[in-house]
Every structure is written in C-alpha cells, then in structure tokens.
Amino acid sequence: xxxxxxxxxxxxxxxxxxxxxxxxxxxxxxxxxxxxxxxxxxxxxxxxxxxxxxxxxxxxxxxxxxxxxxxxxxxxxxxxxxxxxxxxxxxxxxxxxxxxxxxxxxxxxxxxxxx
Numbered sequence: 001x002x003x004x005x006x007x008x009x010x011x012x013x014x015x016x017x018x019x020x021x022x023x024x025x026x027x028x029x030x031x032x033x034x035x036x037x038x039x040x041x042x043x044x045x046x047x048x049x050x051x052x053x054x055x056x057x058x059x060x061x062x063x064x065x066x067x068x069x070x071x072x073x074x075x076x077x078x079x080x081x082x083x084x085x086x087x088x089x090x091x092x093x094x095x096x097x098x099x100x101x102x103x104x105x106x107x108x109x110x111x112x113x114x115x
Contacts, residue, residue: 057099
C-alpha cells in the first residue's frame with residue numbers, strides 16, 4: 001500500500017492510547033486501517049510479553065510511515081502497447097510506552113522445605 005494512503009490513517013491514531021487507536025481503526029473506512037490495526041495489536045502483544053509492560057494504559061508515542069520498495073509492473077493498453085506503473089509499498093514503525101509490570105517476589109525455600 002502506498003505510504004501516502006497509510007500515512008493518512010496513521011495520523012488518525014498518533015499520540016493516542018492503544019485501546020483508543022484500535023477502536024478508531026475498527027470504524028475507519030480505509031483499506032489501510034486493517035494493516036495498521038494489526039500492527040498496533042502486535043506492538044501491544046510485544047510490549048506485554050517481551051518487554052514486561054502492563055497492557056492497560058499503553059500509549060503510542062510514535063507511528064511513522066516511510067516508503068518501501070517499489071515493484072515495477074506493466075498494464076496492457078490499446079493497440080498492443082504496455083504502460084508501466086509501480087506497486088508501492090510502505091514501512092510502518094510503531095513505538096509504544098507504558099508502565100512496567102510489578103515484579104513478583106520468588107517463593108521462600110524455607111516454606112517449601114518445611115512442608
């Protein structure tokens with residue numbers, strides 16, 4: 001998808017909480033809203049599982065869209081001609097911040113040995 005089309009959707013959710021962003025993207029009638037929504041949900045899962053952050057209160061600190069590689073194609077035209085066009089792609093970078101989960105204390109070994 002072209003970066004211009006994705007950038008319009010990304011600007012809708014920039015600076016919002018993850019929950020608000022997902023709600024907005026579910027009701028946005030643009031084709032690029034689905035990949036952006038999936039990406040935000042993936043960032044949320046990574047933050048909670050890999051970076052030990054709480055799922056509630058996560059906020060999108062930045063979401064940037066940059067052009068990706070372009071694939072050159074041709075389209076058939078009248079009189080046996082072929083007209084060139086490019087399939088555009090985009091790179092989307094999402095950064096999320098939030099509070100860390102409280103660290104659980106390990107169980108005492110003395111209590112386990114007494115039992």
